[in-house]
Amino acid sequence: MPIETAAPAPPRLFPLHALAAGLDFERYFRWRRARAGDPFYVRFPGFGAVLFTGTPDGARELFRAQANLLEPPRPNPIEPLVGPASLILTSGARHRRDRTLLAPAFHGARIRAYGELIEAATLDEIDGGATSWRPGTRIDSRAVARSITLRVIMEAVFGVRAGERRIAYTAAITEFLTAFSGPLLLAPALRRGAFGRAPWDRFVVAREHLDRLIQADLAERKGTARQDDSDILGLLLSTRYDDGTAPTDAELGDQLRTLLVAGHETTATSLVWALYHLHRAPEALRRLRAELGAAGDSPTDLAGLPYLDAVCQETLRLHPPVPIVLRRVTEPVTLRGVRVPAGDTMGLALPLLHSDPDTWVDAARFRPERFLDRRYGPFELAPYGGGHRRCVGASLADYELRIVLATLLRRVRLALPSRYARGRAPLSVPHNIATGPHRSIPFDVVE
Numbered sequence: 227m228p229i230e231t232a233a234p235a236p237p238r239l240f241p242l243h244a245l246a247a248g249l250d251f252e253r254y255f256r257w258r259r260a261r262a263g264d265p266f267y268v269r270f271p272g273f274g275a276v277l278f279t280g281t282p283d284g285a286r287e288l289f290r291a292q293a294n295l296l297e298p299p300r301p302n303p304i305e306p307l308v309g310p311a312s313l314i315l316t317s318g319a320r321h322r323r324d325r326t327l328l329a330p331a332f333h334g335a336r337i338r339a340y341g342e343l344i345e346a347a348t349l350d351e352i353d354g355g356a357t358s359w360r361p362g363t364r365i366d367s368r369a370v371a372r373s374i375t376l377r378v379i380m381e382a383v384f385g386v387r388a389g390e391r392r393i394a395y396t397a398a399i400t401e402f403l404t405a406f407s408g409p410l411l412l413a414p415a416l417r418r419g420a421f422g423r424a425p426w427d428r429f430v431v432a433r434e435h436l437d438r439l440i441q442a443d444l445a446e447r448k449g450t451a452r453q454d455d456s457d458i459l460g461l462l463l464s465t466r467y468d469d470g471t472a473p474t475d476a477e478l479g480d481q482l483r484t485l486l487v488a489g490h491e492t493t494a495t496s497l498v499w500a501l502y503h504l505h506r507a508p509e510a511l512r513r514l515r516a517e518l519g520a521a522g523d524s525p526t527d528l529a530g531l532p533y534l535d536a537v538c539q540e541t542l543r544l545h546p547p548v549p550i551v552l553r554r555v556t557e558p559v560t561l562r563g564v565r566v567p568a569g570d571t572m573g574l575a576l577p578l579l580h581s582d583p584d585t586w587v588d589a590a591r592f593r594p595e596r597f598l599d600r601r602y603g604p605f606e607l608a609p610y611g612g613g614h615r616r617c618v619g620a621s622l623a624d625y626e627l628r629i630v631l632a633t634l635l636r637r638v639r640l641a642l643p644s645r646y647a648r649g650r651a652p653l654s655v656p657h658n659i660a661t662g663p664h665r666s667i668p669f670d671v672v673e
């Protein structure tokens with residue numbers, strides 16, 4: 227039976243804390259822990275006070291807590307995006323059942339089948355995308371990364387390859403994600419309409435538009451006799467629960483929107499950070515280029531390269547795009563000796579875990595070599611969360627990061643404008659489900 231210690235004090239002046247977290251998420255968490263120790267409370271709009279830890283011991287306790295005592299916090303700020311049936315929001319037997327339905331779509335062999343698609347999406351962006359990659363031009367890395375990851379997710383999930391359907395999906399998804407801006411995420415009070423003119427109205431229209439596309443696709447695919455499970459939608463349509471029943475169209479719609487929301491911005495943000503750090507660390511970039519130059523051409527060869535792997539891990543360590551992992555408890559538990567009453571929420575702050583001084587030497591520095599010297603355990607490095615809710619798309623994200631980076635760096639040479647090459651790193655701010663650089667990071671195309 228763990229010994230309980232007195233609960234730390236929740237922060238006062240809550241609106242100022244919410245503002246500080248919105249302005250720089252990672253720095254806010256470091257500051258909170260420095261003042262309050264570990265574990266410590268942070269308040270989020272709509273959640274009340276959450277008891278956070280950022281240590282390996284705390285991560286172990288949170289990931290190993292009994293799954294049947296845990297559920298996602300409700301109301302959840304991303305519910306308007308993903309919908310009530312989303313895997314992210316369900317718990318208990320329903321969550322287990324839906325994970326069994328979705329997980330096969332992300333297993334090894336299937337993911338490897340997406341290798342060429344990922345490479346083609348990257349080359350297409352360079353050769354035929356909206357951005358010009360001629361030497362001397364400047365590219366917006368966020369726009370490029372979003373465009374590539376959106377294409378991958380559209381093709382892998384919906385089988386959308388080219389033509390008008392791709393144009394329609396791209397426009398609908400972009401509007402849907404952009405319309406759910408930071409203020410709507412952070413301030414539930416703003417989620418109401420005002421004669422069609424409020425940000426919420428714009429979001430609702432965008433969601434309805436995307437849903438019409440998804441439901442039309444579902445109807446069309448169900449109407450054809452041929453079972454095509456080369457994409458995730460086809461796989462979901464051909465799968466049944468253990469009792470022989472199938473998910474309803476509304477449930478499928480929520481899972482498909484979940485995959486879009488969870489799988490697009492997260493991977494795009496990591497790509498931007500990887501390019502940014504590599505171009506501020508000439509030795510790391512040189513070493514990676516040398517490794518890529520000596521490697522074979524197949525996506526499987528590229529995905530297995532050790533230094534490329536170290537670069538991707540180091541990027542996710544320094545900037546976990548989903549920086550907090552939350553669990554609401556249905557019965558009292560303790561977290562690092564502090565009692566979490568039933569109905570309260572506990573959380574893991576990944577930026578703290580990933581800079582814990584007992585695990586990481588020189589944690590603030592981008593130093594991929596650390597992953598060649600040592601292996602880190604699931605309670606030391608957890609960019610994909612852990613336990614029974616660990617990210618279902620982690621293998622796809624890992625594979626995608628490696629292949630997009632490898633393909634880009636083999637094809638073009640980029641440089642950071644001097645202001646970005648030397649100045650302070652951009653702040654990390656919440657956007658939809660992910661946090662990322664507060665402004666776009668430009669690159670000059672060198673060759």
Ligand code: HEM
Nearest residue numbers: 313314488489492493548610611612615616617618619623
């Ligand atoms: C770099 C990219 C990504 C990162 C860092 C990331 C991170 C995470 C994290 C931290 C969680 C919460 C885990 C927990 O509660 O323990 C999560 C859950 C989830 N992710 Fe990802 N993710 C990424 C990409 C993707 C992709 C590509 C997909 C699918 C296309 C995806 C789908 C999901 C889903 C469906 C969940 C909910 C799982 C559940 O509650 O059972 N993610 N992700």
